[in-house]
Amino acid sequence: MKVLVVGASGLIGAGVADALSANHDVIRASRSSEVSVDLTKPESIAAMYSAVGKVDAVVSCAGKVTFKTVEDMSFDEYRDSVMDKALGQVELVRQGIDYVNDSGSFTLITGILGREAIQTGTAAALSNGALEAFTYTASIELPRAIRINAVSPTVLTEATGYHAYFPGFEPVTLAQVVSAYVKCVEGWSTGLVHKLG
Template identity: 35%
Template sequence: MKILIVGGNGTIGKKVKESLQDHHEIITAGRNSGDIHVDISDKNSIRKMFEQLKTVDACICTAGTGFYGDYYSMTEEDMLPGIKGKLIGQMNLVLIGKDFLSREGSFTLTSGIAAEHPAKNGTAVAMINGAINSFVLASAQELKNDLRINAVSPGLVEDSFERYKGLFPGYNLAPMNKVVNAYILSTEGGVNGKILKVYS
């Protein structure tokens, strides 16, 4: 398969790439790195990317983050970059990309544990992750041409512990191999409309 990985040089994306590249053609995309550049917060950039690729068999997105900060001082301006990037950006990958995926192709988006177990000061991220999950569940009913869509919902992955440990006290670490397997299941398997949770 010809597989596009948006965020393919990130913590999770590079591991997914390593696991898939021996059996598939992998194209990585990112704002500042990758085989092709894309800003997922910009729908025109997304469309340009797909027009350059012409067609792909699967699209995986591991890019995007959100605001962590004090609830009582949090503003709309704090939340908007994450909403525009991780949420609407992933939605646009599907809404635009559906016209470029081959028949029986698949989308795999990334949400996260915060949708069910929000961390302190992580209200914005919890909202974004929950919305991504709902978008996936609804889109699975709407997509035509036998296209599939799933979300991987990882917990705090082992490789991110040092960077995020202060935000998630007491959280069990999600083994990277299990997280990667969820992306493989979504891409190579037949599951559709699933939230693939990997919390420990």
């Protein structure tokens, strides 16, 4: 399969791209990768697809949100968080339909903060919840048997900088998260949120 991995220079993205490279032709994209894309800019997504052409799977491991309490968040910070993590990935799907081959797939990233609360997590919750609802509903509309799923991990063992914000949360390993992505790309599910933790 030809697989486009967006966010391939990050912790999750590099793990996913490396694992999929064993059996697939993987194209790595991010703002700083050779295939450049900024998910916050629709014209940048269009340029990426135009450069890459048809693919069998689009995998997203990107998305940034602001972590602040509700009282400290501004309207602009909520808007920018949703624009980046939620609408950036929605746009990756919307524009990507024309580039994904029959029976291909999209795999998006959400996270545990859509279903469990931590202090400063509302922008993440908003984006993750929106993406999971989108995944479920888009799955019944995508043409040509194209599948769509989301991977929703808790904090990763390897993301040590975040552990203090997740007291009592049992981390999952990068290897477990990578396996969920492989299941989404090589398997048969659609409309599912693959929850880890």
